[in-house]
Amino acid sequence: MKPFIIAASILSADFTRLGEQIAEAEAAGVDWIHVDVMDWHFVPNLTMGPFIVEACRRATNMPLNVHLMVERPESMLEAFARAGASHIIVHVETCPQIAGTLKEIQSLGCQAGVTLNPATPASALEPALDLADLVLVMTVHPGYSGQEFEPQVLPKIAEVRRRLDSLGSSARLEVDGGVSAHTIQQVRDAGADTFVTASAIFKYPQGIAAGVLALRDALEMDAFRS
Ligand code: DX5
Numbered sequence: 001m002k003p004f005i006i007a008a009s010i011l012s013a014d015f016t017r018l019g020e021q022i023a024e025a026e027a028a029g030v031d032w033i034h035v036d037v038m039d040w041h042f043v044p045n046l047t048m049g050p051f052i053v054e055a056c057r058r059a060t061n062m063p064l065n066v067h068l069m070v071e072r073p074e075s076m077l078e079a080f081a082r083a084g085a086s087h088i089i090v091h092v093e094t095c096p097q098i099a100g101t102l103k104e105i106q107s108l109g110c111q112a113g114v115t116l117n118p119a120t121p122a123s124a125l126e127p128a129l130d131l132a133d134l135v136l137v138m139t140v141h142p143g144y145s146g147q148e149f150e151p152q153v154l155p156k157i158a159e160v161r162r163r164l165d166s167l168g169s170s171a172r173l174e175v176d177g178g179v180s181a182h183t184i185q186q187v188r189d190a191g192a193d194t195f196v197t198a199s200a201i202f203k204y205p206q207g208i209a210a211g212v213l214a215l216r217d218a219l220e221m222d223a224f225r226s
C-alpha cells in the first residue's frame with residue numbers, strides 16, 4: 001500500500017488570501033493542492049482557469065492536482081499544463097476518446113487522471129485503466145464543496161481497486177467529495193490511497209492545521225485497528 005496522500009481542494013479556501021491559505025495547508029502537512037475547474041456546462045458552477053493554476057504554482061512547489069469538470073476538456077489541456085498543472089484529471093463522461101486524451105495529457109508532461117460521477121459505473125473506466133496515472137472516484141455529484149458524502153459509492157471504490165490490482169496498475173486511487181475525519185476511514189477501507197478534501201481543511205472550525213491533523217489521525221487510527 002502506498003503512503004496516503006491528502007489533497008487540499010482550494011474550492012473552500014478564502015480567495016482573498018489564497019497564497020497564505022496554501023502555505024498554511026502545506027505547513028499542516030497536506031501533500032497536494034487540488035484545483036476544481038468548472039465551466040457552467042458540465043456542472044452548474046463556474047470557478048477557476050489556468051490563471052489560478054499559475055498563481056498556485058507560484059505559491060507552492062507541491063503537486064497541483066487539476067480536476068477538469070468541463071465539456072470538451074481536450075481544448076484546454078495545453079493551457080493547464082503550461083500553467084503548471086502536475087496532474088490533469090478528466091471526466092470519462094466528457095471524453096469520447098478517453099485513451100487518446102490521457103495520452104495527450106502525458107505527452108504534455110503531466111500525469112493523467114480519469115474520473116467519473118457517482119452515477120457512472122466503474123465499467124466506463126475500462127478503456128482508461130491501463131493508461132491512467134490516477135483514478136478519481138467522485139463521492140458527490142460534482143459542482144460544489146460542502147456536500148454530503150454518498151456512501152453508496154463505496155462498493156464502486158472497491159471495484160476500481162480490484163480492477164487496478166488485477167491489471168497490476170500502480171495508479172493512485174483518489175476519492176473526492178464529502179471526505180472528512182468522519183468518512184475517511186470508510187474510503188480508505190474501500191481501497192483509496194489519496195483523499196481530496198475542501199471543507200474539512202479550509203472550513204474546519206478550529207483551523208486548517210487542526211483539520212489536517214484530524215484527517216491524519218483518522219487515517220492512522222484505522223491503520224492500527226486493521
Ligand atoms: C466537487 C469538487 C470537490 C470539492 C470537494 O465538485 O470536485 O473537489 O471541492 O469539497 P468537499 O471536500 O467540501 O466535499
Ligand code: ZN
Pocket residue numbers: 009034035036067176196
Ligand atoms: Zn475535485
